[in-house]
Amino acid sequence: MRSLLSKVAVGLVFVFGGGLWAASAVADDVAHKVVIQVSTDDERTQKIALNNAVNIQKSLGVDEVKIEIVAYGPGLGLMTTAGKQSQRVADLVLQDITFSACNNTIKKITKKKGAAPKLVEGVGIVDSGAVRIIELQQQGYAYIRP
Template sequence: MITSAVNLAHADMSLAKHKVVVQSSSSDPELQGLALVIAGNLQKHYGMDNVDIEVVAYGPGLGILTVDSPNAKKVKNLLEHNIKFSACEGTLKFMEANNGKRPKLVSGVGVVEDGVVRVIELQEQGYAYVYPR
């Protein structure tokens, strides 16, 4: 939960001209990959200092943030370029209950109490909403 508080504090103090939240809630590998491409392209377009980007993953889309994901290296690379990633605690608990173990997340991925709530909170802070379909 500490990471969640840090993410919220950072979002509130953002000086970036643009703020974007990208939702990942699909198990479709193409859509998960598209979410990452969009995040990277937005940062390239606006520049690292001019845009805050957070990818929020929940439900079937949370798999994108696990170390076993085919996209794990891309997530790590984007994290190194100051793109934030948040995993839904509710989904993690659900996955743990169903699979007997908690999925291991890519190092640097934050955890928020509820992914949908996080998306709403970011929108209330002026973040543009992107949902790849």
């Protein structure tokens, strides 16, 4: 009887554990996940952030890494059409790099200037840039701040 119970227990662990593993594998379909913070208007630092993303993608492979660049505060300019790196951001959107702009920052700019900044096509908006970084880190993303 004890042997039968042991076999049933092992079988249940295999069946349900395998199912959990499969669900986990679907949720994490890439080997690496990286979030890059941009919170400065320093052009050199912004270029480094973009270079980091490109170099990581080249090194690990496009299909092996998910990269999200999150901008807030003075760093939001990176993701606007008026930014010096706007064309590069647009190109990187097409290379499966995700860009997320902080809505708190957008609201402050809108209130101060009377108009919302125009974002590069393909840039997404998140409620809070800082909170987005926290959420991504909790999901296992490696954190980089150039």
